[in-house]
Amino acid sequence: MIELVRVNNAALAARLVHMLGQRGIRAELRPEQDGQVVSVAADRFEEARELCQAFLASPDDRRWQEDAWHSNAPADVPRQALFSGGWFRSLGLVTKSGLVLCVLVYLSPFLLGDRLYAALMFPPSLDGLAVQPWRVVTPMLLHMSLLHILFNLLWWCDLGRVIERFQSSFQLLWITLVTAAVSNLAQFYDTGPNFGGLSGVVYGLLGYLWLYGKVNPGAGYQLRKEVVVLMLVWLVICYVGLSGIVANSAHLAGLLSGMAIGTAVGLWRRQRPA
Structure with missing residues (x-):
């Protein structure tokens, strides 16, 4: 795992990890004294860095809305039709x-x-x-x-x-x-x-x-x-x-x-x- 970013806001860091996971990028969060450290798998680092920059620039963008079933945050992104x-x-x-x-x-x-x-x-x-x-x-x-x-x-x-x-x-x-x-x-x-x-x-x-x-x-x-x-x-x-x-x-x-x-x-x- 490679350190991707340090974020002071714990909730924002958790949302970042969740967003990366939704896109198939394994990410982990580790609290330290100077902030929340987000690390990602080395083979997806460049992709994760681009997503991270876009996310932190506009964390409330609708693109980052979370899965309503598996998050405590609200979401309004439609799920795939069941039998499609x-x-x-x-x-x-x-x-x-x-x-x-x-x-x-x-x-x-x-x-x-x-x-x-x-x-x-x-x-x-x-x-x-x-x-x-x-x-x-x-x-x-x-x-x-x-x-x-x-x-x-x-x-x-x-x-x-x-x-x-x-x-x-x-x-x-x-x-x-x-x-x-x-x-x-x-x-x-x-x-x-x-x-x-x-x-x-x-x-x-x-x-x-x-x-x-x-x-x-x-x-x-x-x-x-x-x-x-x-x-x-x-x-x-x-x-x-x-x-x-x-x-x-x-x-x-x-x-x-x-x-x-x-x-x-x-x-x-x-x-x-x-």
């Missing part, structure tokens, strides 16, 4: 891959019957994982209804692309696999192997972004409070049984594991020297 080609192209590689895999698996019974679902389900006992270890995560690809898959994929795309945009595809991949494994194991111990869905991972990504932004506010992006409250209220509604049969243990385990990862990674990145 632009919306799909805006997703990162891992987010796209997860979306496509879930849709293909959901449609597979029309061609393959239940064979693929049976192969991807959690095994009847933990002994099965010794032979087929991937089945600790593959239940995340299984969805039981159209509403189930739509709800999960909308949240997956919205949360997943934030991690890919501001951090990396690898970061999203390993967080997804870890939270999937933790949430699936928790649900297996609670109800047995008959479950599926991406919602444990969705809650994992929510927990990750929530706590990452809390412990590392210098990163320049946070989930809106309304998003967190909505998902926590839904978690409670599911637990009290108002939404039917739901994988509650997967939701809670995914959330807690994501929060733990977000806290650890956020603290590490906050303390890491540029």
Whole structure:
């Protein structure tokens, strides 16, 4: 990382980091006695410097308006239409891959019957994982209804692309696999192997972004409070049984594991020297 600029205004520095991240430039913020130090990846330094100069010259320009879902600042820049080609192209590689895999698996019974679902389900006992270890995560690809898959994929795309945009595809991949494994194991111990869905991972990504932004506010992006409250209220509604049969243990385990990862990674990145 190379130092880009020092800014006295902490809020302005955070907005600068957020703006660079929206454009795929990894940037970090480090407070020092003489101001907020913004550093960027060396391979994008020249591009970042031009953007920085334009931003600091006119920070209230509409070009720099932030994403309304993932910032505490207001925004009026329209998002891509949901099912447009632009919306799909805006997703990162891992987010796209997860979306496509879930849709293909959901449609597979029309061609393959239940064979693929049976192969991807959690095994009847933990002994099965010794032979087929991937089945600790593959239940995340299984969805039981159209509403189930739509709800999960909308949240997956919205949360997943934030991690890919501001951090990396690898970061999203390993967080997804870890939270999937933790949430699936928790649900297996609670109800047995008959479950599926991406919602444990969705809650994992929510927990990750929530706590990452809390412990590392210098990163320049946070989930809106309304998003967190909505998902926590839904978690409670599911637990009290108002939404039917739901994988509650997967939701809670995914959330807690994501929060733990977000806290650890956020603290590490906050303390890491540029």
